Amino acid sequence: MLPVTAVVPLLFELTEGRFPGRSELDRHLFMSANMAGSLLVALFAGLVSDRLGRRKLLVIPALFVYGGCLLLMYGPWPYPVQLGLRFVEGAAHMTALVLAMTMIADQAAGAQKGRAMGMAGAALSLGVAAGTVLGGRIGSEAATSVFLFGGLLIMAVAITATRILHDVELHRSAERLGDMARLALQHRALLVPYAFTFVDRLTVGFIISTVSLYFATALDLPPAGIGLAMAAFLLPYAVLTYPAGLLCDRFSPVVLMAAGSLGYGCFLIGLGFTGADHLIPVMAGGGIIAALMLAPSLVLTVRLAGAAQATGMGGFHLTGSLGFMLGPLLSVALLTSLRALDLEPYPAVFVVFGLFEIGCVVLLLPWLWRLHHGGRESVPAS
Numbered sequence: 001m002l003p004v005t006a007v008v009p010l011l012f013e014l015t016e017g018r019f020p021g022r023s024e025l026d027r028h029l030f031m032s033a034n035m036a037g038s039l040l041v042a043l044f045a046g047l048v049s050d051r052l053g054r055r056k057l058l059v060i061p062a063l064f065v066y067g068g069c070l071l072l073m074y075g076p077w078p079y080p081v082q083l084g085l086r087f088v089e090g091a092a093h094m095t096a097l098v099l100a101m102t103m104i105a106d107q108a109a110g111a112q113k114g115r116a117m118g119m120a121g122a123a124l125s126l127g128v129a130a131g132t133v134l135g136g137r138i139g140s141e142a143a144t145s146v147f148l149f150g151g152l153l154i155m156a157v158a159i160t161a162t163r164i165l166h167d168v169e170l171h172r173s174a175e176r177l178g179d180m181a182r183l184a185l186q187h188r189a190l191l192v193p194y195a196f197t198f199v200d201r202l203t204v205g206f207i208i209s210t211v212s213l214y215f216a217t218a219l220d221l222p223p224a225g226i227g228l229a230m231a232a233f234l235l236p237y238a239v240l241t242y243p244a245g246l247l248c249d250r251f252s253p254v255v256l257m258a259a260g261s262l263g264y265g266c267f268l269i270g271l272g273f274t275g276a277d278h279l280i281p282v283m284a285g286g287g288i289i290a291a292l293m294l295a296p297s298l299v300l301t302v303r304l305a306g307a308a309q310a311t312g313m314g315g316f317h318l319t320g321s322l323g324f325m326l327g328p329l330l331s332v333a334l335l336t337s338l339r340a341l342d343l344e345p346y347p348a349v350f351v352v353f354g355l356f357e358i359g360c361v362v363l364l365l366p367w368l369w370r371l372h373h374g375g376r377e378s379v380p381a382s
Contacts, residue, residue: 001124001127001128001131002127002130002131002134002150002153003070003131003146003147003149003150003151003153003154004034004093004127004128004131005127005128005129005131005132005135005208005230005234006131006132006134006135006138006139006146006149006150007030007135007146008131008132008135008208008212008226008227008230009132009135009136009139009212009223009224009226009227009230010135010136010139010143010146010223011027011030011031011208011209011212011213011216012027012212012213012216012217013139013143013223014030014143014144015027015030017143018143018144019079022079024332024335024336025332026079027209027213028209028210028328028329028331028332029083029328030082030083030086031205031208031209031324031328032205032209032325032326032328032329033083033084033086033087033090034086034087034089034090034093035090035205035321035324035325035327035328036087036090036325037086037087037088037089037090037091037092037093037094038090038091038093038094038317038321038324038325039094039318039321039322039324039325040091041091041094041095041098044314045058045094045095045098045099045314049099049102055099055100055102055103055165056161056165056166058095058099059095059096059099059100059103059161059165060158060161060162060165062092062093062095062096062099063092063096063154063157063158063161064155064158065088065092066089066092066093066096066154066158067150067151067152067153067154067155067157067158068151068155069085069086069088069089069092069151070089070147070148070150070151070154071147071148071151071152071155072085073085073086073089073144073147073151074144074147074148074151090321094317094321097317098313098314098317101120101298101313101317102313103165104116104119104120105302105313116245119242119245120298123238124238124241124294126235126238126239127238128234128237128238129230129231129233129234129235129237129238130231132226132227132230132231132234133227133228133230133231134146134149134227135223135227136222136223136224136225136226136227136228137224137227139223140222140223140224143223189300189304189371190301190304190305190312190315191367192254192300192364192367192368192371193257193296193297193298193300193301193304193316194301194315194316194319195319195360195364196257196261196293196297196360196364197297197316197319197320197323198319198320198322198323199261199323199356199357199360200261200264200293200294200297200320200323200357201319201320201321201323201324201327202323202324202326202327202330202353202356203264203268203323203327203353203356203357204323204324204327205323205324205325205326205327205328205330205331206327206328206330206331206349206353207230207327208327208328209327209328209331210328210331210332210335210349211271212226212230214346215229215279218346219275219276219279220276221276228280229279229280229283230283232279232280232281232283232284232287233283233284233286233287233290234287235284235287236284236287236288236291237287237288237290237291237294239291240287240288240291240292241291241294241295242295243291244256244291244292244294244295244296245295245298245299247295248295248296248299252372253295253296253297253299253300254296254300254368254371254372255372256292256295256296257292257293257296257297257300258361258365258368259292260289260290260291260292260293260296261293261357261358261360261361262357262358262361263289263292264286264289264290264293264357265354265355265356265357265358265361266354266358267282267285267286267289267290267354268286268350268353268354268357269347269350269351269354269355270282270354271283271286271347271350272346272347272348272349272350272351272354273347273350297316298316301313301315301316331349331353334348334349334352335349
């Protein structure tokens with residue numbers, strides 16, 4: 001996750017700074033192209049690994065492709081080529097991520113899945129948080145340095161993974177493509193964490209694109225300042241994700257997920273009214289609230305998917321990647337519409353994305369209630 005978020009505080013420099021004259025849509029596409037690649041493979045990575053019964057066979061090549069794309073982006077390619085590399089990078093990254101998370105679920109005992117997924121979520125969040133800080137520092141002189149750093153790092157991880165990763169024996173038959181399409185319908189309760197991860201990552205797509213650009217242009221923060229602000233949000237998020245996973249072993253992940261989403265929506269609304277002087281404590285508060293969302297949704301997905309954990313996790317990341325991809329594009333559409341109506345886009349766009357989170361809880365409240373009280377098959381077909 002370090003290379004993924006290292007580009008966030010440098011988004012303006014890597015787009016407008018490196019390729020002057022680019023439109024607002026072009027700048028947002030730099031993030032969306034990466035998420036489009038993630039979307040393409042999120043579901044099929046789980047499908048193929050379930051059929052093969054092996055994860056490592058796919059993880060290792062994906063890591064080498066991932067690192068190679070980052071190293072290529074260090075070169076002086078035209079902007080369309082950079083977007084193409086971003087697309088392939090996203091596909092390779094998501095393949096490695098989906099299957100790494102699945103390997104954790106494979107090896108965790110049933111009663112320990114909350115603990116295991118909490119640790120995995122914490123590791124992801126820590127990588128995300130550290131990436132923003134390192135990106136702001138490494139790219140302060142030359143923004144493209146983050147590609148060299150990320151590429152070499154992932155290549156080292158790929159070489160290490162060839163030695164330390166080991167598959168466990170899978171005592172289940174391979175999933176077929178038809179089974180993949182029917183999984184969410186057969187286990188309808190999966191649609192609940194899928195809906196939440198879609199909205200959650202929709203807002204993350206908004207944060208890593210529009211909010212990063214907002215910090216650079218409206219608040220006039222330098223890359224190091226943007227990285228620090230993002231880290232203030234992500235570090236408590238990382239530290240508290242594991243305790244949130246432990247809470248899922250003792251309390252209902254449904255309640256934790258819903259409460260976290262409500263608080264997170266309020267945070268997004270408030271962020272739009274926050275000046276540069278109070279940005280750090282507000283971002284830190286948002287990180288504390290957001291920790292209650294990731295681990296519960298992961299735990300719910302693993303529990304509800306049954307034997308088809310890789311397929312269920314692939315669907316989880318598929319919906320999340322769709323949200324990631326659409327977040328920057330929806331941000332552009334909202335900003336353009338507000339300006340066309342002669343309205344100030346900030347803080348209105350923050351309010352809209354905050355209401356997405358709150359609205360998700362309100363709209364799904366009957367299903368959340370049934371899932372909380374009735375178990376995995378309690379969500380009706382409607």
